[in-house]
Amino acid sequence: MTDNLREDMFSQLFITGAVRHVDVQIGSNGRATVRYLLQNGVQGIINTKRGGVKEYKPETCMRFLRMLGFSTLKLDMSAWHPSAGQDELL
Numbered sequence: 001m002t003d004n005l006r007e008d009m010f011s012q013l014f015i016t017g018a019v020r021h022v023d024v025q026i027g028s029n030g031r032a033t034v035r036y037l038l039q040n041g042v043q044g045i046i047n048t049k050r051g052g053v054k055e056y057k058p059e060t061c062m063r064f065l066r067m068l069g070f071s072t073l074k075l076d077m078s079a080w081h082p083s084a085g086q087d088e089l090l
Contacts, residue, residue, distance in 0.1 A: 007054065024062075030058070030080055
């Protein structure tokens with residue numbers, strides 16, 4: 001089962017202890033998406049207010065998660081390959 005949430009709703013669930021773990025995926029465009037697993041087994045991706053998948057600059061993504069209190073997470077960069085002008089993630 002999946003349930004995609006906006007940042008504000010995800011934040012509230014994290015504060016209440018409902019988030020089991022988070023995976024950050026860096027796509028081929030160098031942008032990060034946040035996938036999560038809730039304690040009840042529901043999986044999802046953080047979405048924008050319009051319903052699309054939220055894509056972050058990697059540094060912004062890490063700052064958001066650290067602000068919530070995450071100290072560890074799984075990072076998947078298998079889809080990202082540096083190209084001209086995109087030598088750094090941060």
